[in-house]
Amino acid sequence: MTVPLPEQTAAAPRPAPAATAAETTPENPWPLRQLSVKVGEYVSRMSPIWVEGQIVQLNRRPGAGLSFMTLRDVDVDMSFSVPVRENVLRSLPVEPVPGARVVVHAKPTFWTKRGSLQLEADDIRPVGLGELLARLEQLRRSLAAEGLFEASRKQPLPFLPRTVGLICGRESAAERDVVVNAERRWPAVRFAIREVAVQGARAVKEVSAALTELDAAPEVDVIVISRGGGSLEDLLPFSDEQLVRLVAGARTPIVSAIGHEVDTPLIDLAADVRASTPTDAAKRVVPDIQAERDQLTLGRTRLRAAIRTRIDREQSALEAMRSRPVLEDPSSILSGREEEIRSRIALARTLMGSRLDRARDEVVHLGRQVRALSPLATLERGYAVVQTPDGGILRSPDDSAPGDALSVRVAGGRFGVERTAQDPYIPPTHEETS
Secondary structure (H helix, E strand, C coil): CCCCCHHHCCCCCCCCCCCCHHHCCCCCCCCHHHHHHHHHHHHHCCCCEEEEEEEEEEECCCCCCEEEEEEECCCCCCEEEEEEEHHHHHCCCCCCCCCCEEEEEEEEEEECCCCEEEEEEEEEEECCHHHHHHHHHHHHHHHHHCCCCCHHHCCCCCCCCCEEEEEECCCCHHHHHHHHHHHHHCCCCCEEEEECCCCCCCHHHHHHHHHHHHHHCCCEEEEEEEECCCCCCCCHHHHCHHHHHHHHCCCCCEEEEECCCCCCCHHHHHCCEECCCHHHHHHHHCCCHHHHHHHHHHHHHHHHHHHHHHHHHHHHHHHHHHCCHHHHCHHHHHHHHHHHHHHHHHHHHHHHHHHHHHHHHHHHHHHHHHHHHCHHHHHHCCCCEEECCCCCECCCHHHCCCCCEEEEEECCEEEEEECCCCCCCCCCCHHHHC
8 A cells, every 4th residue: 555645645625714703623723814804893783882991191293183192991901092183182171181081982903913892982072070070979879878987997097106107109299298397296106108109090009008017017006098189179189989999998997188178088087097198197197206205394393292292291291290299209109098997897896786685685585485386394383194005105094004104204204103003083183273
């Protein structure tokens, strides 16, 4: 079998290009040019639209009739190239400058050779001041409804921060105001300064990055966001929703010092403390060393006076106690009590003797009553008790028979007798009857 050489092999016919993107396969892909053409055809069917953005860059080419500007989203880092006719720019009531917000009427177009998408503008309208204020008010109400401006979320400022984070413009007067006034109040204050763009298209991104960095630094105890005065458009970055949420969620207390007293960007409402000016911010973040010294001196003076008053009062009380007779002659209190004790002892003895005498008389009287009631007293008067051998008392002659042995008990003792037939009757004496 003969294998043909590569140059002798007939070229295989190429399959027809896929009609749709879903029909492409690894064996039958689209050429890149066809993809570019298909995308261009799809984009060309799109209708002109109105879009809002912020002018980041504007390259005007006098005499060319066509200028190019870069339009950026107002909230996220996303931009489009926008070619615009020179006559459209000249018809604007104000000169367009980088940082301005505009509404553009444009047709999306796709350049197939470069594979880039752009917007061809035929009308540009600057966003008016009234509309900006209305949008800011709507955003303020929305954030307030979420509770981002609640006082309960505010953090107290430290009395003496280790390091003060400062976000400001490059070589700005606001930076000098904060640093100089803070060092004048507390010369040992330390700063961590981040110089960023404070207006224009990069302001939100750079301020947010600096805030995130300082908020993560453990040595930074308070952060000041400072900027000098300016127009409403200049201060718009400090009302950006993303930046406001970042300020509200920071763990480090934040002082907002944007513009002048009349300026109120939204981060003023989200910050923990709002300072009217950069100078006011410096006064809020560090104490005044001279005022603290004066307070310390005043406190020492008051403390010395309070201690001296207390010592004088205690000394007077001690002297008053020492001047009492009992302390001058401690035995005097004992001598007076001695007579009282003797008198009470004598009274106690008298009362006790009287009580004992009455008790003795009462015992004698009771003894007499007991003896008078005792059977022995009856026996002493000449009576006798006759008992049978079993101990029973003989109460009647019929209770014994002649010849029975009986026991007779008299006052002087006991003796035995024998019952006779009949005892002679002996009449009682006068003493017995009495």
